[in-house]
Amino acid sequence: MKKRFYFPLFIFAAAHLFSQDQAILKIRADHEPRHFDLLKEYAAFLSLPNTMNDPSELVANAEFISGMMKKRGIRNIQLLHADAEGAIPAVYGQPVNPDKWAEGLSPFTPQLASGPLDKGGQLLDFPAANADLNPDWRLYARSAADDKAGVFTILNAYDAIRRTGLAPHVNIKFFFEGEEERGSTNLGEILQKHRDLLRADAWIICDGPMHASGKKQITFGVRGDVNLHLTVYGAKRPLHSGNYGNWAPNPAMKLVRLLATMKDDEGHVLVDGFYDDVIPLSASERAALAAIPDPAPMMQQELAFAEPESTTRTFLESITTLPTLNINGIVSANVGRLASNIIPTTATATLDLRLVKGNDSRRQTGKVIDHIRNQGYLVLDREPTDEERLANANIATVRSGTGYNAQRTSMDLPVSQLVIEAVKSTTSQEVVLMPSAGGSLPLYLFEEILHTPPITVPVVNYDNNQHGENENVQIGFLWNGMETIAAIMLIDFK
Amino acid sequence: MKKRFYFPLFIFAAAHLFSQDQAILKIRADHEPRHFDLLKEYAAFLSLPNTMNDPSELVANAEFISGMMKKRGIRNIQLLHADAEGAIPAVYGQPVNPDKWAEGLSPFTPQLASGPLDKGGQLLDFPAANADLNPDWRLYARSAADDKAGVFTILNAYDAIRRTGLAPHVNIKFFFEGEEERGSTNLGEILQKHRDLLRADAWIICDGPMHASGKKQITFGVRGDVNLHLTVYGAKRPLHSGNYGNWAPNPAMKLVRLLATMKDDEGHVLVDGFYDDVIPLSASERAALAAIPDPAPMMQQELAFAEPESTTRTFLESITTLPTLNINGIVSANVGRLASNIIPTTATATLDLRLVKGNDSRRQTGKVIDHIRNQGYLVLDREPTDEERLANANIATVRSGTGYNAQRTSMDLPVSQLVIEAVKSTTSQEVVLMPSAGGSLPLYLFEEILHTPPITVPVVNYDNNQHGENENVQIGFLWNGMETIAAIMLIDFK
Numbered sequence: 001m002k003k004r005f006y007f008p009l010f011i012f013a014a015a016h017l018f019s020q021d022q023a024i025l026k027i028r029a030d031h032e033p034r035h036f037d038l039l040k041e042y043a044a045f046l047s048l049p050n051t052m053n054d055p056s057e058l059v060a061n062a063e064f065i066s067g068m069m070k071k072r073g074i075r076n077i078q079l080l081h082a083d084a085e086g087a088i089p090a091v092y093g094q095p096v097n098p099d100k101w102a103e104g105l106s107p108f109t110p111q112l113a114s115g116p117l118d119k120g121g122q123l124l125d126f127p128a129a130n131a132d133l134n135p136d137w138r139l140y141a142r143s144a145a146d147d148k149a150g151v152f153t154i155l156n157a158y159d160a161i162r163r164t165g166l167a168p169h170v171n172i173k174f175f176f177e178g179e180e181e182r183g184s185t186n187l188g189e190i191l192q193k194h195r196d197l198l199r200a201d202a203w204i205i206c207d208g209p210m211h212a213s214g215k216k217q218i219t220f221g222v223r224g225d226v227n228l229h230l231t232v233y234g235a236k237r238p239l240h241s242g243n244y245g246n247w248a249p250n251p252a253m254k255l256v257r258l259l260a261t262m263k264d265d266e267g268h269v270l271v272d273g274f275y276d277d278v279i280p281l282s283a284s285e286r287a288a289l290a291a292i293p294d295p296a297p298m299m300q301q302e303l304a305f306a307e308p309e310s311t312t313r314t315f316l317e318s319i320t321t322l323p324t325l326n327i328n329g330i331v332s333a334n335v336g337r338l339a340s341n342i343i344p345t346t347a348t349a350t351l352d353l354r355l356v357k358g359n360d361s362r363r364q365t366g367k368v369i370d371h372i373r374n375q376g377y378l379v380l381d382r383e384p385t386d387e388e389r390l391a392n393a394n395i396a397t398v399r400s401g402t403g404y405n406a407q408r409t410s411m412d413l414p415v416s417q418l419v420i421e422a423v424k425s426t427t428s429q430e431v432v433l434m435p436s437a438g439g440s441l442p443l444y445l446f447e448e449i450l451h452t453p454p455i456t457v458p459v460v461n462y463d464n465n466q467h468g469e470n471e472n473v474q475i476g477f478l479w480n481g482m483e484t485i486a487a488i489m490l491i492d493f494k
Numbered sequence: 495m496k497k498r499f500y501f502p503l504f505i506f507a508a509a510h511l512f513s514q515d516q517a518i519l520k521i522r523a524d525h526e527p528r529h530f531d532l533l534k535e536y537a538a539f540l541s542l543p544n545t546m547n548d549p550s551e552l553v554a555n556a557e558f559i560s561g562m563m564k565k566r567g568i569r570n571i572q573l574l575h576a577d578a579e580g581a582i583p584a585v586y587g588q589p590v591n592p593d594k595w596a597e598g599l600s601p602f603t604p605q606l607a608s609g610p611l612d613k614g615g616q617l618l619d620f621p622a623a624n625a626d627l628n629p630d631w632r633l634y635a636r637s638a639a640d641d642k643a644g645v646f647t648i649l650n651a652y653d654a655i656r657r658t659g660l661a662p663h664v665n666i667k668f669f670f671e672g673e674e675e676r677g678s679t680n681l682g683e684i685l686q687k688h689r690d691l692l693r694a695d696a697w698i699i700c701d702g703p704m705h706a707s708g709k710k711q712i713t714f715g716v717r718g719d720v721n722l723h724l725t726v727y728g729a730k731r732p733l734h735s736g737n738y739g740n741w742a743p744n745p746a747m748k749l750v751r752l753l754a755t756m757k758d759d760e761g762h763v764l765v766d767g768f769y770d771d772v773i774p775l776s777a778s779e780r781a782a783l784a785a786i787p788d789p790a791p792m793m794q795q796e797l798a799f800a801e802p803e804s805t806t807r808t809f810l811e812s813i814t815t816l817p818t819l820n821i822n823g824i825v826s827a828n829v830g831r832l833a834s835n836i837i838p839t840t841a842t843a844t845l846d847l848r849l850v851k852g853n854d855s856r857r858q859t860g861k862v863i864d865h866i867r868n869q870g871y872l873v874l875d876r877e878p879t880d881e882e883r884l885a886n887a888n889i890a891t892v893r894s895g896t897g898y899n900a901q902r903t904s905m906d907l908p909v910s911q912l913v914i915e916a917v918k919s920t921t922s923q924e925v926v927l928m929p930s931a932g933g934s935l936p937l938y939l940f941e942e943i944l945h946t947p948p949i950t951v952p953v954v955n956y957d958n959n960q961h962g963e964n965e966n967v968q969i970g971f972l973w974n975g976m977e978t979i980a981a982i983m984l985i986d987f988k
Contacts, residue, residue: 223736229830235797241820242717242933245848246812247802252821253757260754263747303729304880307887308741318740326739327746328836329827336723339822339844350833352735386798393801439736
């Protein structure tokens, strides 16, 4: 589940009784006694499956969210559809695999634990209503962190404001979208169709984990992304490697030689013009990046490798400032016990190109295709015919997925500055300001269709096993997240 | 089923009544009326499964062969075992897949057809006893060509000689081995243990297909073979290609860069000393090779590729005179619809090195390992530890299979010349003399353990789908093969 929360900046006439810091203290005092009830409701929300295999699951989730909104006094709740029938489109699975979850856990049976299970945490019975809730406890369930935690913090932040007797200075519209895990393929249409309803001055997106240090974080952009599937060819049938070895062309060898031309040993992409379109970071963005502690040494230790791809770039520069060319996978015939002494018929690689501000997904894939052509390949977007095979020594089929561009909201915008101040008001620690995440979301749609800058405010712990088995949220992050979002809702734009 | 047929050269005192050519004509006249009975017996033999999944299947086949031998007056039949208990060793499957066979065919239900089914042949009922058997008919069954056809031709050749009232000039010993499809792992021990019983002056091996032209063929050698399984490493767990892309090392990219250093674009192996040990062909071998029509243009058309690996070598030179470095397969994560936007944890390639006379399998794999080391890799024969991962930017695990060396019997040996003459006596066409096959069999064992030169005489049609679905033998090749082998059995070594 992905939710997109946004508020247009119409200033309220409501009396302004508290400073922002004071407001947060009051909200904290008021919502603390309600933690048990909120956790119980959240556990009920997490027990609704959302595996993407069954469209009715998404409907059930949407109805649950509508119920949560009604209880909190939100009116005018609508289900927005991309098409007239409101059909949920064809579904492909990103199914959870319950077998991979730790003993005692199941994706849609929320379970408390005293801490991370892989670091000695023990399973806990759900506590009684009057029990103290330790903020270090973990709640294990699929979506506990990604991304029902966003729904939780957004709706409960609003509720906390309301119950405390405060009032936002702006109109708030809530928008929850349920298809991010399968590429948000309908989001563009939905935004286009409902653009009047959704018009706003800023979008606050609640997604992804916070900084590994536990510090609060604001992220001002994402990289874009596009995939390329590349296949090269040998003989039409697998050949005995003895009877034909040294003679028949080997597509696996062709592919490795082709891919090896694409990058040097410092990880620099050798495709002509690959870095040409990049819009460099602004002065504020560079300063923000430099202020973030380098997580690389800690991560390298955990991931157990000796050298990053490039020894001249920092981790944050690597994932923020440059487009990538990455091999997601290579397959040609089989290896190990499944291998046989053959010359394979084809070899395929899937690449992903991450894009930064300035890159266009089609232009970037075009550069890679030109590079393949420059290596002497006939490039097709389909299987070659026999005639083409007999006429061309090197043939590559290149199919590209639907890509989308990067998006970056300037930190220097007044709204950016106000969001930074709001988040800072909720913590005594520094706030990590990320000019861009390394990952990708189709946030460019908000800019392109609605002309509204999106700003992402993550609320969950970084070690949440997002997308994997044993997904969990540290419950203290839920309470802190509510405060973060409440502070943003209370921004005074006067 | 593999059979190895060999005869020691003790000259018989029997009267020598016919010239070799006359003997073959007489044998032909005598055995022709028996074709139906032979085909019927062969069909019964082919209906015994030998999938390697069940050791008892091999025992049943061995008993059937013993029965065939007894019927033909062969005495002193023994089952030779590698170990004292005579246990058939651990089995791994090279199972047949009946689903891939054409409609109406089943691997162990022999079926006649009027010709190749993929070229318009029609299924035929098994004919009546007095029917004419068209030599172009095909008999479809697993092992019909590879390699029960060897058992058929060897035993029926001997029987035909006996029935015709002729007598071989030499002692003949028959040896059928059943484990070639899983690497003949016990053959060395069997030869060693029974070396006195098996002592001989020459071995005639009946395996593989004849020349594509249909001409009779004698093959004087095989390439050796050894496999290498090569794995390189990235981070310990799959990483999100957005959050870590440009930073975390990508093992797929490492592997393609490493493999690309191993060969140039003319297929020349760049591993130091790779070609150093090669013993070049002798003058006779070079002359024999030059006399064989180049099958490359026809094969290239069928296989639908424009350029062989090297444009400076002929097909026969490529597969006969040089060792190979061939990629059997590469796997790193997934591609296409199964791909995800990750940085893989490992990338693995399986290579096979074909060896020619002079190469030693361990020395040859050692050169490749040295090459990997020279590219800056720590080479291990096991998974790396975390400490090793953190201390070494490039780690490769290289595991090599059990390899074996090439074998080449000189065409200039007296026995080679006699075998050539014998085969020539059975045909009006030229005989194709191959100094070495491209493929591999552990024939070096006969030289190393028994100090006896092996010579291979294939008898089946080249388009027999050996090892695949719809395996078949063209039945005329069975009758011609009997004559070929009979002529060899009648060699007069005086």
